[in-house]
Amino acid sequence: MLQEVRRYQYDAFHAAQLDFDAKGVNDFVSEVDRRSQETILQALTAMDPQAGILAEEDGGDRRPEGTDRWYVIDPLDGTGNFRARIPIWAIGVGLFENGLPTEGAIVDSYSGRVWSSWEAVAPEHPVNQLSDVQMWTLDSAYESRAYPEVASAKRRQIGATVLALLLLTQSGFEGRASLDYALMGNSSLWDIAAPAAFLRQVGGALWIEEQGRLHDLTREPFDALAPQGPGAFRKRKLRYVASASPELARAVIDAGYLGTRR
Secondary structure: HHHHHHHHHHHHHHHOOOOOEEEOEEEEEEHHHHHHHHHHHHHHHHHHOOOOEEEOOOOOOOOOOOOOOEEEEEEOOOHHHHHHOOOEEEEEEEEOOOOOOEEEEEOOOOOEEEHHHOOOOOOOOOOOOHHHHOOEEEEEOOOOOHHHHHHOOEEEEOOOOOHHHHHHHHHHHHHHHOOOOOEEEOHHHHHHHHHHHHHOOOOOOOEEEEOOEEEEEEOHHHHHHOOHHHHHOOOEEEEEEEEHHHHHHHHHOOOOOOOOOO
């Protein structure tokens, strides 16, 4: 199913004309987003009809009573890149069970590569302190601030949060993670649901700051944030730090980068 959606997106990317609607400032949606989501929804509904669903585009949510299984879907993460004909975007599908991210699937729609959280392996040489950071990523919520402890490190902005967070769990040069940590303040739950399962699989951390408290999505059931399920987070933008190294994630928090010290 995801490969079917990926092929459709790839062909649409190379089409002569695409129309986009604005959802907000620098936030766009196209028929490609909507059609991709509908295909994924139909497949998940047929496969698991009792599960809840939170999907990025309006009209896709399903909130059954009493379910402890939720699929969280980003049908096309990186629509801005897609619109600009930059070949960096992804599909992300995450499954929460009993409040924890247990499975994730991510597709790089341009290359066709597919990742499953079950196959994720922790980087051989994780970075555990800020002084050793070489590569990290952030979004627009944090780009104007100074970060003296990592002033010599390289900052990268991918334009697709799902892929950026995936790179935290992928081994790069000399067995390090491709990106050491991510600091984000402008994401939605569908941006992080699939990568959260990868981070959980490799023993990493994803600390969300919500209403003055910190919550590690990889270890603490989601119910502590939203007893009624992920659907309650449809309109919330999340502030968080994520890393394959829990020690590094805590160091980022302790440095005050997230905005709240532990």
